Amino acid sequence: MDLYRLTIHDLHEELREGRVTSNQITESVFDRIAEVDGRVRAYLTLTKEAALEAAARSDERYRRGDFLGPLDGIPIALKDIFLTEGIRTTCASKVLENFIPPYDGTPVVRLKEAGAVITGKLNMDEFAMGSSNENSGFFPTHNPWNTQYVPGGSSGGSAASVAAGEAIGALGTDTGGSIRQPASHCGVVGMKPTYGRVSRYGIIAFASSLDQVGPLARTVTDCSILLRTIAGHDPADSTSAEVPVPDYPSLLDGKVEGMKVGLPEEYFSEGLDPEVERLVREAAHALERRGMKMVPVSLPSSRYAVATYYIIAPAEASSNLARYDGVRYGVRVPDAESLMEMYKRSRSRGFGAEVQRRIMLGTFALSAGYYDAYYGKAQKIRTLIRREMDEAFSKVDVLLAPTAPTAAFPIGEKMDDPLQMYMSDVYTIPVNIAGVAAISVPCGITPDGLPVGVQLISPPFGEEVLLNVAFAYEQERGTFPNCPL
Numbered sequence: 001m002d003l004y005r006l007t008i009h010d011l012h013e014e015l016r017e018g019r020v021t022s023n024q025i026t027e028s029v030f031d032r033i034a035e036v037d038g039r040v041r042a043y044l045t046l047t048k049e050a051a052l053e054a055a056a057r058s059d060e061r062y063r064r065g066d067f068l069g070p071l072d073g074i075p076i077a078l079k080d081i082f083l084t085e086g087i088r089t090t091c092a093s094k095v096l097e098n099f100i101p102p103y104d105g106t107p108v109v110r111l112k113e114a115g116a117v118i119t120g121k122l123n124m125d126e127f128a129m130g131s132s133n134e135n136s137g138f139f140p141t142h143n144p145w146n147t148q149y150v151p152g153g154s155s156g157g158s159a160a161s162v163a164a165g166e167a168i169g170a171l172g173t174d175t176g177g178s179i180r181q182p183a184s185h186c187g188v189v190g191m192k193p194t195y196g197r198v199s200r201y202g203i204i205a206f207a208s209s210l211d212q213v214g215p216l217a218r219t220v221t222d223c224s225i226l227l228r229t230i231a232g233h234d235p236a237d238s239t240s241a242e243v244p245v246p247d248y249p250s251l252l253d254g255k256v257e258g259m260k261v262g263l264p265e266e267y268f269s270e271g272l273d274p275e276v277e278r279l280v281r282e283a284a285h286a287l288e289r290r291g292m293k294m295v296p297v298s299l300p301s302s303r304y305a306v307a308t309y310y311i312i313a314p315a316e317a318s319s320n321l322a323r324y325d326g327v328r329y330g331v332r333v334p335d336a337e338s339l340m341e342m343y344k345r346s347r348s349r350g351f352g353a354e355v356q357r358r359i360m361l362g363t364f365a366l367s368a369g370y371y372d373a374y375y376g377k378a379q380k381i382r383t384l385i386r387r388e389m390d391e392a393f394s395k396v397d398v399l400l401a402p403t404a405p406t407a408a409f410p411i412g413e414k415m416d417d418p419l420q421m422y423m424s425d426v427y428t429i430p431v432n433i434a435g436v437a438a439i440s441v442p443c444g445i446t447p448d449g450l451p452v453g454v455q456l457i458s459p460p461f462g463e464e465v466l467l468n469v470a471f472a473y474e475q476e477r478g479t480f481p482n483c484p485l
């Protein structure tokens with residue numbers, strides 16, 4: 001039995017029954033990493049020694065019969081945007097190449113308290129800006145279904161590691177689609193919870209009004225286990241909501257009969273690959289067979305979502321990234337003659353091209369005389385997008401749409417065309433703008449052998465409904481194949 005291929009749920013069962021040890025599972029995952037990561041390149045940093053120590057402690061707890069819960073002893077990997085005490089955290093940027101944080105981010109603390117075994121830090125687009133992992137300051141990650149293709153981004157290392165069996169589950173972040181789009185491209189489940197559902201304390205900030213932490217795993221059940229562990233209020237993050245956390249895994253019963261699914265017409269229009277559309281519509285039919293009713297809805301302001309995002313996200317990023325000034329963290333050029341020259345040259349050397357583009361766009365959008373025309377106006381459209389979603393949710397329980405307009409694309413294809421790259425997130429961005437929750441579940445494989453995801457969207461703090469509809473779909477779909485790697 002290849003332990004690295006099993007789910008969190010099944011491995012926990014095996015551990016509880018005493019049929020395997022966390023040591024065996026962890027060794028199996030690290031053997032798999034040694035076998036395939038040269039081709040996938042999902043990891044930036046491996047923490048094998050600490051992982052084996054954590055596994056030994058977990059095995060001791062299982063022996064005594066006082067394990068900590070379903071994540072105890074399970075190998076989980078982290079996007080390199082989560083601060084990890086004593087472990088290099090780069091955000092895939094040269095600016096932070098040698099940064100070793102003095103503390104763990106809250107989601108990391110919660111995983112450790114639940115007994116999870118942290119395997120290492122995963123590659124991503126630099127500062128989470130990108131949709132393909134090609135913007136990593138170090139090297140691109142490859143899609144385990146076909147290593148000539150991108151894994152998606154920015155949590156591309158997270159999605160690829162789970163798909164390839166290099167971790168049992170992973171955490172990512174999603175500002176405009178960065179969990180769901182790579183999950184779709186790699187054939188795994190990825191969830192962006194409601195804004196405020198998970199603490200962002202100790203997560204490197206990109207766009208603070210949009211960023212949210214979420215799980216990637218092989219099944220909806222596994223995502224529900226991870227979310228249950230990391231969700232909830234944190235006094236250290238004032239944007240984390242004081243809303244009770246339901247016991248998501250125990251609420252999955254697959255009963256969705258009579259519930260309504262909205263199909264937004266704007267998400268099934270020009271630009272959507274016909275094969276992706278076919279697979280996503282098949283997923284809708286699967287839910288119909290479970291007794292759900294399909295209702296056409298319209299979200300007309302969605303067409304402005306990408307433009308709105310590319311004002312708001314760069315504006316917030318330009319402000320958040322001001323801290324990388326060569327004084328407190330990261331790269332500093334040694335021979336500057338003035339403070340201004342030191343700032344300029346350190347930042348030019350440390351940041352990659354896309355990050356510099358975003359800083360310039362954001363600084364421009366926020367500058368005196370332009371603020372109302374750009375940022376102010378984007379905020380007004382944001383309100384419209386949010387209201388239209390609210391209105392749709394007064395008629396339906398969830399929305400169903402493609403996660404991305406295409407399957408994964410070949411490495412290099414979109415690097416010279418940022419606008420093309422930005423359009424990868426056309427169906428995911430409105431969710432972040434509205435602050436609602438969404439999940440991507442694999443729904444099929446194209447004739448080229450690449451996976452495709454269907455996206456389900458729920459009202460704020462509707463995660464239990466969202467997960468249950470996703471669970472019902474997964475039951476109806478049946479087991480999804482492993483990547484051929």
Ligand code: GLN
Nearest residue numbers: 128129130175176177178
């Ligand atoms: N691809 C989008 C961007 O480049 C979204 C990234 C994200 O969600 N972090 O900004």
